[in-house]
Amino acid sequence: MIFPRIPYTRLAWLLFLFIVGMIWLIARNRKASTFAEGLQVKVTALAGGDKLISEGDVRQALTKSFGNDLENSELGSLDVERMERVLEMDPFIKNADAYIDQNNQLHIVVEQREPLLRVLDNQGNNYYLDATGKKMPPSKNFAARVIVATGNVAPFTPEFREKRKNSLKDLYNITQTLLADDFLKSFIQQIHVTNTSEFxxxxxxxxxxxxxxxxxxxxxxxxxxxIFYQQGMPYEGWTKYETINLKYTGQVVCKR
Incomplete structure (x- = not known):
């Protein structure tokens, strides 16, 4: 029986690919059995430089879920995707990236949720809403400088933005509109909801x-x-009026 001859160049390429594959496999196994050399945690500050969650809080969350010896664990045992999922369950964390660098250092980079509005309602609830409408508890590290909503606020539910009539939905929309205006976002500090659901x-x-x-x-x-504040108030003075009423179409009704 005559076997077909394999060209020398093809045989050389097959041998080369086999050697490269073996080297890669050995390197991967060696890397997996290598121990982590350290843990670096970075929390990206908010626009104003604030941190509602600290690097220490992130380390504590990792320790609670994965144990105390992350820095001395074998690289092959570190599930970075699970670390990201665990951290992103925290109400202050919008996004978490976990990776191992070429020096075998484990890195955790955390992006915080951006508070949009703080709610202090008549029922004693105290929480933030972020830009996507997610609920956030008060931070033990810092009080975010945001507009505060008080009064007869509708209870929070995850689907509040989908409801047809809801004072929390209106507060969220009013706040977004105020923050989109350079003058108003630095001018209004509080929104109060009356018992008749007026603002x-x-x-x-x-x-x-x-x-x-x-x-x-x-x-x-x-x-x-x-228009009233920019054109009328400079002449009338900031303390002349007690109320400024915008309820009536096309009018600004002021009372002393």
């Missing part, structure tokens, strides 16, 4: 109460408010 804005400067009424025609009401 009152409290400015940072002056003692006025700005009666917004409902959240309908919000852009028009805030446009009138800006």
């Amino acid at each position: 009152i804005l409290v400015p940072l400067i002056g003692d006025q109460k700005i009666i917004l009424g409902s959240a309908r025609k919000l852009e028009d009401k805030l446009k009138r408010l800006k």
Whole structure:
């Protein structure tokens, strides 16, 4: 029987690929049995430099879920994807990246959730909403400088933004609109919800109460408010009026 001859160049390539594969397999197994040389944790600060969760908090969460010896564990036993999933269950963490560098250091990089609004309602609840509507507890490390909502606020539910009529949904939308305006986001410090579900804005400067009424025609009401403050207030003075009412179409009604 005559066997087909394999060209020399093809045989050389097959031998080369086999050797490369063996080297890669040996290197991978050796890497997996190597121990981690250290743990580096970084929490990316919020826009204002704040950290609602610290590097120590992240280390504590990892220790609780994976034990005390992460820094001395074999690299092959470190499940970085599971670490990311565990950390992302924390209400302060938006995203977590875990990886091992070429020096066998385990790195954890955490992106925080950005608080949008703080709620202090009549029922004694105290929490934040982030930019996506997720609920966050108060931080033991820092109080975020955000607009505060008080009064008769509807209870939080995960689907509150999908409800047709809901004061928490209106608060969320009002806050987003205020923060989108450079003047208003630095001017309004509080939104109060009355027992009749109307909204009152409290400015940072002056003692006025700005009666917004409902959240309908919000852009028009805030446009009138800006014009009044930018064109009328410099002449009238910041302390002249007790209330500024925006409920009536096309008007700004002030009372001393």
